[in-house]
Amino acid sequence: MNFKNVTVAGSGVLGSQIAFQTAFKGFEVNVYDINDAAIEAAKERANKLAIIYKNDVAQNDAEVEAALGRLSFYTDLGEAVQNADLVIEAIPERLDIKQGFYEQLSKVAPAKTVFATNSSTMIPSQFRQFTDRPEKFLALHFANEIWKNNTAEIMGHDATDKQYEEQVIEFARAIGMVPLHILKEQPGYILNSLLVPFLNAAQSLYAHGVADPHTIDKTWMIATSAPRGPFAILDVVGLETAYNIVAAHAVNNPTAAKIAELIKAEYIDKGKLGIATGEGFYKYPNPAFEEPDFLK
16 A cells, blocks of 8 residues: 545545544545535534544644644645545435546546545445446445544455455555455445444334434433434434435335435424534534433
């Protein structure tokens, strides 16, 4: 592995975390997003992450300031990837958006560049045909709050050259992750194969009027001693991502359609997107599930 320059495409909740963690571990990182407003939001996220790292991760503030200095921001994809050894894609979970992105990326990325998708539920073979280098294309999936939930799931497809899987495994280790090599394509990898059905079950209970989100979370937290319930987890994931995942199955699934309609009308359309906007199923920075009386 000889990666030095990394581009993270998509500067949302997880994209920003991937970029900051990579820069914190010494790599030069270009952050790409589609417009100036998105880039300004990315810079704000980076500054908020810097505070978290100063408080919880770094040995000293100088490490964090150095990480900020290794971040550059672009709205021009060609400029963002001109020296990239690795591009990590963390754009919305929609096949049409990913198709357009990879078709554009293939036109401007150097021949040396390895492409990695952070897709939550799609598999690389679904959109490898939109790249010009299927042998250098694979999945590299992270968990939210990357600085402490430091898993990195690496998953190729049947045309991925094994040397690039090994290089990405080495890269994941270099940025402080625990590399988890997925041996065959699996929608959702390991983590989301377990997590998504759990979150969907909770959303189904809510959508069908069985119980409200706080009661569902309280039940799970008391019964399992978990620090968060499913709706608190959804706030971390981000409700736009949660909506995109469930909406992809809404056509032939009445329950998924009901969940998608509820999430969009009651949360997304009202700007309640989770922790990133200060409100989702809970209000932040002091969510109700952290209050002493929540579990009583």
